[in-house]
Amino acid sequence: MSTLVVPDAVPSVFEDCEQLRKAFAGWGTNEGLIISILGHRNAEQRKLIRQTYAEAYGEDLLKELDRELTNDFERVVLLWALDPADRDAFLANEATKKSTSRYQVLMEIACTRSSNHLLHAKQAYHARFKRSLEEDVACHITGDFSKLLFPLVSSYRYEGDEVNMTLAKSEAKILYQKISEKAYSSEDLIRVLATRSRAQINATLNQYKNEFGNDINKDLKTDPNDEFLALMRTTVKCLTRPEKHFEKVLRLAINRRGTDEGALTRVVTTRAEVDLKIIADEYQRRNSVPLDRAIGKDTTGDYEKMLLALAGRAHA
Amino acid sequence: MSTLVVPDAVPSVFEDCEQLRKAFAGWGTNEGLIISILGHRNAEQRKLIRQTYAEAYGEDLLKELDRELTNDFERVVLLWALDPADRDAFLANEATKKSTSRYQVLMEIACTRSSNHLLHAKQAYHARFKRSLEEDVACHITGDFSKLLFPLVSSYRYEGDEVNMTLAKSEAKILYQKISEKAYSSEDLIRVLATRSRAQINATLNQYKNEFGNDINKDLKTDPNDEFLALMRTTVKCLTRPEKHFEKVLRLAINRRGTDEGALTRVVTTRAEVDLKIIADEYQRRNSVPLDRAIGKDTTGDYEKMLLALAGRAHA
Numbered sequence: 146m147s148t149l150v151v152p153d154a155v156p157s158v159f160e161d162c163e164q165l166r167k168a169f170a171g172w173g174t175n176e177g178l179i180i181s182i183l184g185h186r187n188a189e190q191r192k193l194i195r196q197t198y199a200e201a202y203g204e205d206l207l208k209e210l211d212r213e214l215t216n217d218f219e220r221v222v223l224l225w226a227l228d229p230a231d232r233d234a235f236l237a238n239e240a241t242k243k244s245t246s247r248y249q250v251l252m253e254i255a256c257t258r259s260s261n262h263l264l265h266a267k268q269a270y271h272a273r274f275k276r277s278l279e280e281d282v283a284c285h286i287t288g289d290f291s292k293l294l295f296p297l298v299s300s301y302r303y304e305g306d307e308v309n310m311t312l313a314k315s316e317a318k319i320l321y322q323k324i325s326e327k328a329y330s331s332e333d334l335i336r337v338l339a340t341r342s343r344a345q346i347n348a349t350l351n352q353y354k355n356e357f358g359n360d361i362n363k364d365l366k367t368d369p370n371d372e373f374l375a376l377m378r379t380t381v382k383c384l385t386r387p388e389k390h391f392e393k394v395l396r397l398a399i400n401r402r403g404t405d406e407g408a409l410t411r412v413v414t415t416r417a418e419v420d421l422k423i424i425a426d427e428y429q430r431r432n433s434v435p436l437d438r439a440i441g442k443d444t445t446g447d448y449e450k451m452l453l454a455l456a457g458r459a460h461a
Numbered sequence: 462m463s464t465l466v467v468p469d470a471v472p473s474v475f476e477d478c479e480q481l482r483k484a485f486a487g488w489g490t491n492e493g494l495i496i497s498i499l500g501h502r503n504a505e506q507r508k509l510i511r512q513t514y515a516e517a518y519g520e521d522l523l524k525e526l527d528r529e530l531t532n533d534f535e536r537v538v539l540l541w542a543l544d545p546a547d548r549d550a551f552l553a554n555e556a557t558k559k560s561t562s563r564y565q566v567l568m569e570i571a572c573t574r575s576s577n578h579l580l581h582a583k584q585a586y587h588a589r590f591k592r593s594l595e596e597d598v599a600c601h602i603t604g605d606f607s608k609l610l611f612p613l614v615s616s617y618r619y620e621g622d623e624v625n626m627t628l629a630k631s632e633a634k635i636l637y638q639k640i641s642e643k644a645y646s647s648e649d650l651i652r653v654l655a656t657r658s659r660a661q662i663n664a665t666l667n668q669y670k671n672e673f674g675n676d677i678n679k680d681l682k683t684d685p686n687d688e689f690l691a692l693m694r695t696t697v698k699c700l701t702r703p704e705k706h707f708e709k710v711l712r713l714a715i716n717r718r719g720t721d722e723g724a725l726t727r728v729v730t731t732r733a734e735v736d737l738k739i740i741a742d743e744y745q746r747r748n749s750v751p752l753d754r755a756i757g758k759d760t761t762g763d764y765e766k767m768l769l770a771l772a773g774r775a776h777a
C-alpha cells in the first residue's frame with residue numbers, strides 16, 4: 146500500500162530530464178520543480194530518469210542533486226532518487242559504521258524486506274562497496290549484537306505459508322525456557338528468529354502466548370535499559386508486525402525534542418512505495434492525528450514538502 | 462573445464478525423449494541407451510528433456526528413472542539428471558541429516574560454488590523442502606560445527622578481485638594469534654573464512670605464510686583426529702584450491718577398501734560440467750594414474766559406464 150502519487154499522465158522521461166536540468170540551471174535551484182518531478186515518480190521511472198539524464202547530459206543526476214541541495218532536503222531527495230535495493234545497501238553500510246543505536250537500521254533492513262529484496266540489496270552492496278554486507282557486519286559488530294545481526298542479515302529466509310505446528314510447539318517451549326533462564330543471546334533464541342519463516346515464527350509466538358500467557362516481547366522487557374533486549378523486541382516486531390515498528394520509529398522521531406530527521410527520512414523514503422499507507426493508518430490509530438499533519442507540524446520548507454509528497458498528500 | 466562430451470549433432474529433444482521412453486519400455490531396461498543420451502547432454506539440454514518428456518508422456522522423467530534403475534547406477538543417473546542447483550539442494554539436505562562425516566558435503570557446496578550458484582541452490586531448497594537451508598543447518602547441527610557451517614552456507618560472498626593488503630596483514634596476524642592459542646573455533650577465525658572474498662582470503666593466507674612460516678593448514682593439523690580441525694582445513698582448501706580438495710575426495714573414495722560410491726558419484730556429477738578436467742589433471746599428477754582408469758578399475762557395469770561417460774572418456 147504505497148502512498149506515492151504518480152500523475153495519470155506522466156511527462157516523457159526526456160521532458161522530466163529537461164525540467165530537472167532547468168531546476169539546476171543558473172543562480173539558485175528550483176526545489177519545487179525537483180519535488181514536483183521526483184516526488185511523483187516510481188522506482189522504475191526514477192531509474193529511467195537517472196539513465197536518460199546521464200545519456201543526455203553526460204552527468205550523474207545523483208551528483209547534480211548532491212551539488213545543488215543541502216541538509217535534510219538533500220538527504221531525502223538523494224535517498225529517494227536511489228534504487229530501493231541500492232538505498233538499502235547505502236543505509237546498511239552507514240549502519241555498520243555507527244554506534245549501537247544504528248543497529249536498529251540493520252535489523253530493520255534484514256527483517257522487514259522480502260528475501261529477494263534483501264538479496265538485491267546485498268548485490269547492490271557488492272557493486273557499491275566491493276565487499277559483502279555480511280563481512281562488514283561480522284567485522285564491525287561484536288558480542289551479542291553480532292550474534293543476532295549476522296544471521297539476520299545473512300539468512301535467505303523461506304517465505305511460504307506452510308506451518309509446522311509440532312515444531313511451533315516445541316520451539317515455543319525452547320524460547321520460554323531460554324527466556325526464563327535470562328539466556329537472551331542463546332543460540333536457540335537467535336536461531337529461531339533469524340532462520341525460520343515469518344509464518345512459522347508467527348505460529349511459534351502464538352503458541353508461546355497460548356501456552357505461557359504473555360506476548361514474548363513482554364517477557365523480553367525485564368530490563369528496559371538493556372539495548373540488546375530492545376533490539377530483540379524490535380526484531381520480533383519487524384518480523385511479525387512491521388507497521389507497528391515503523392509507527393513507533395515515526396512517533397519517536399516526531400515527538401521528541403528536536404525531530405529525528407534521520408529516522409523520519411529513512412522511514413518515509415524506504416516505505417513510501419511499499420506500505421506507508423498502512424503505517425500511516427497505524428500512526429493515526431496510535432496518535433489520534435494523521436501522519437501527514439504530524440510531519441507537517443514538525444518540519445519546514447522543501448524538506449517538509451518532499452516528505453509530504455512521498456507520504457501522499459496531494460499536490461500543494 | 463568440463464569433461465562432458467556432447468556430440469556435435471545432438472538429436473532433437475523429441476527424439477531424445479522417444480529413445481528414453483523406449484529404454485524404459487517392455488521387460489527390462491536399456492541402460493546403455495539411457496547412458497548414451499543423458500550421459501552426453503548438458504544441463505540446459507537435460508532440463509529441456511525433462512520438460513518435454515513430462516509434456517509428451519504426462520510422466521516425470523525422474524520418477525521413471527527412479528522406478529527403472531537401481532543402486533549406484535540409479536543414484537548417478539538421478540543426480541546427473543537434476544538441475545545443478547536442485548542437485549545441490551538435494552545433497553545439502555541429505556547432509557544436514559547425517560553424521561558429522563557428511564558436514565564436508567555442506568562445506569563443499571558452500572565453499573566451491575559461486576555466490577550465485579549457492580543462491581540458486583538455496584532457492585531450489587525453498588521450492589523442494591518448503592524450508593530454508595539455513596534453518597536446517599542451524600537446527601540440525603550444533604556446537605563448533607554449526608558455528609562454522611552456518612555462516613559458510615549463509616554468506617552471499619563478494620567475488621571481485623580487489624584485495625586490501627592492510628586488512629590481509631592485520632587478519633593474518635589475528636589468525637595466527639587465534640591458532641597459537643588453539644582457539645580454533647574463535648569468532649575471528651570463522652569470520653574471516655566465512656565472509657571474506659576468495660581473493661581477500663588468498664591474500665591473507667599468503668601473508669600468513671610469509672609472516673609466520675607455515676601454510677595455515679599445517680598449523681591447523683595439531684591433532685589429526687580432531688574432526689573440527691579437519692573441516693577447517695577442508696574449508697581453507699575448498700576456498701583456495703578446490704581442485705586439490707576434490708582430488709583428495711576422489712583419491713580416498715577410490716583407494717579405500719570398498720569404494721566410497723557416494724563420494725565418487727557426488728564429485729563426478731557435480732563437477733563434470735564445471736572443472737572435472739582440472740580435477741582429473743590434479744589426480745593424475747598426484748596418483749600417477751589417469752582418473753578414468755582409476756574409476757574403471759574400481760567400478761563395474763552401467764555405473765562404471767555412466768561415470769566414465771561423464772568423466773569424458775569417448776563413447777565405448
